[in-house]
Amino acid sequence: MAPSISMTPSNPLDILDFVVNKGHGVKGLADLGLKTLPHQYIQPPQERFDHTSNEELNEDSIPVIDLSNSDDPKVAKAVCDAAQKWGFFQIINHGIPIHVLGNVKDATHKFFELPAEEKKKYSKEQSGTNNVRFGTSFTPEAEKALEWKDYLSLFFVSDDEAASLWPAICRNEALEYIRSSETVVKRLLKILMNGLNVKDIDSTKESILMGSKRINLNYYPKCPNPELTVGVGRHSDVSTLTILLQDDIGGLYVRNTKTMEWVHVPPVNGSLVINVGDALQIMSNGKYKSVEHRVTANGNDSRISVPIFVNPRPSDIIGPLVEMVESGEKPIYKHVLYSDYVKHFFRKAHDGKATIDFAKV
Ligand SMILES: CC(C)(COP(=O)(O)OP(=O)(O)OC[C@H]1O[C@@H](n2cnc3c(N)ncnc32)[C@H](O)[C@@H]1OP(=O)(O)O)[C@@H](O)C(=O)NCCC(=O)NCCSC(=O)/C=C/c1ccc(O)c(O)c1
Numbered sequence: 001m002a003p004s005i006s007m008t009p010s011n012p013l014d015i016l017d018f019v020v021n022k023g024h025g026v027k028g029l030a031d032l033g034l035k036t037l038p039h040q041y042i043q044p045p046q047e048r049f050d051h052t053s054n055e056e057l058n059e060d061s062i063p064v065i066d067l068s069n070s071d072d073p074k075v076a077k078a079v080c081d082a083a084q085k086w087g088f089f090q091i092i093n094h095g096i097p098i099h100v101l102g103n104v105k106d107a108t109h110k111f112f113e114l115p116a117e118e119k120k121k122y123s124k125e126q127s128g129t130n131n132v133r134f135g136t137s138f139t140p141e142a143e144k145a146l147e148w149k150d151y152l153s154l155f156f157v158s159d160d161e162a163a164s165l166w167p168a169i170c171r172n173e174a175l176e177y178i179r180s181s182e183t184v185v186k187r188l189l190k191i192l193m194n195g196l197n198v199k200d201i202d203s204t205k206e207s208i209l210m211g212s213k214r215i216n217l218n219y220y221p222k223c224p225n226p227e228l229t230v231g232v233g234r235h236s237d238v239s240t241l242t243i244l245l246q247d248d249i250g251g252l253y254v255r256n257t258k259t260m261e262w263v264h265v266p267p268v269n270g271s272l273v274i275n276v277g278d279a280l281q282i283m284s285n286g287k288y289k290s291v292e293h294r295v296t297a298n299g300n301d302s303r304i305s306v307p308i309f310v311n312p313r314p315s316d317i318i319g320p321l322v323e324m325v326e327s328g329e330k331p332i333y334k335h336v337l338y339s340d341y342v343k344h345f346f347r348k349a350h351d352g353k354a355t356i357d358f359a360k361v
């Protein structure tokens with residue numbers, strides 16, 4: 001339902017109040033049927049997408065890896081090669097049932113269709129916990145220009161906590177997606193650790209690699225001037241690995257670190273996009289790359305995506321794994337408390353690959 005007249009921003013200066021403070025999000029703004037983009041969303045030219053470049057000519061693409069043949073050494077090689085070259089790949093035949101993915105996509109739409117006052121119960125101000133957060137853009141307080149995105153971010157602590165704190169409309173679907181991804185996450189991490197000559201993932205290592213999880217439900221409404229703004233600005237994830245479910249709209253772009261060109265990640269039916277995050281780049285002493293990516297705004301359709309961020313625990317100290325440096329290789333990262341690293345990321349606007357400087361020697 002569109003907000004009533006009294007709830008709509010009466011002048012452009014009220015936009016921030018309407019979207020951020022009143023909790024309508026950018027979806028509330030889009031639902032008003034705006035014909036032009038409010039100036040608060042206009043990105044500097046260097047951050048906008050170049051819609052004149054001919055993507056079809058760009059033959060680069062991130063690999064799509066079929067995981068059905070579990071013991072094939074070629075699969076392991078493809079995963080490790082992709083993590084080094086691209087930091088990104090897609091997986092098919094990953095073992096997560098298609099209905100689980102369909103259900104979490106449906107639940108995401110249902111959550112964002114809720115009235116603003118319902119969604120606002122999960123905002124930073126009202127949720128009463130840092131583990132549940134409905135928000136818009138990334139860090140509106142620190143950003144020069146806002147991003148065209150709303151999100152619900154859920155930090156997983158336990159099924160019991162989720163039962164009492166997560167929104168009922170998407171709770172079970174989100175939990176089921178997290179649970180069903182466990183096997184493939186372990187399999188990918190085993191392959192990636194093997195590629196670093198780390199043969200044994202004991203419980204301490206497992207905890208550092210995948211001891212905490214956060215799921216985000218992202219909503220990108222249809223945008224009046226997509227060429228002037230972004231859905232998500234350039235950033236790398238701070239996770240170990242990210243497992244991203246996208247719908248069939250498209251709009252995620254990944255940096256090719258050799259050519260510096262932006263490469264589209266096309267939606268592939270039933271696939272999941274996997275990317276290396278900063279924590280794994282640090283632990284692998286730079287061997288696996290956490291690569292910059294960003295998302296366009298779209299003038300024709302709304303879009304959703306659902307990343308699961310697989311992380312160390314907030315209390316873990318992360319740094320290059322001993323196996324990486326025991327043979328004399330120089331550590332390029334120092335040891336940092338993971339929650340300090342994440343707070344550093346969250347307190348500033350998206351700024352490409354700059355976050356990892358926090359951990360550089
Ligand atoms: C996140 C923290 C640090 C929060 O700890 P807490 O003690 O509650 O710290 P805090 O001081 O209240 O929060 C730190 C700041 O982060 C902000 N913040 C907290 N959670 C979120 C969130 N989900 N989204 C945005 N900002 C957040 C807070 O607003 C704080 O800023 P400020 O209000 O003080 O200015 C803790 O839970 C932790 O260490 N978690 C580790 C696991 C984890 O969550 N890892 C992150 C994986 S997320 C990842 O890799 C990528 C995320 C991403 C990328 C692009 C986007 O566009 C986007 O929206 C999100």
Ligand SMILES: O=C(O)CCC(=O)C(=O)O
Pocket residue numbers: 216218232237244246251252293294295304305307
């Ligand atoms: O929506 C997407 O495809 C990617 C979103 C993203 O990069 C993130 O949430 O970290």
Ligand SMILES: [Fe+2]
Pocket residue numbers: 235236237293
């Ligand atoms: Fe991301």
